[in-house]
Amino acid sequence: xxxxxxxxxxxxxxxxxxxxxxxxxxxxxxxxxxxxxxxxxxxxxxxxxxxxxxxxxxxxxxxxxxxx
Numbered sequence: 001x002x003x004x005x006x007x008x009x010x011x012x013x014x015x016x017x018x019x020x021x022x023x024x025x026x027x028x029x030x031x032x033x034x035x036x037x038x039x040x041x042x043x044x045x046x047x048x049x050x051x052x053x054x055x056x057x058x059x060x061x062x063x064x065x066x067x068x
Contacts, residue, residue: 014046 016024024042031040 016046 021042024045027045028040028042031045032038
């Protein structure tokens with residue numbers, strides 16, 4: 001993944017199965033129950049999961065490049 005200094009937030013529309021959407025809603029609901037001052041949504045949980053995955057993948061790719 002190419003690194004960029006552009007940290008601008010952009011919208012991305014995805015389609016998921018109803019089951020996956022409901023799972024994200026459930027996670028968001030549990031988080032709000034744990035901390036009612038937090039506002040969570042299925043979209044924010046999904047975005048967090050995607051960011052964490054991409055960051056982990058980027059770290060792994062950089063690690064592999066350094067080993068070569």
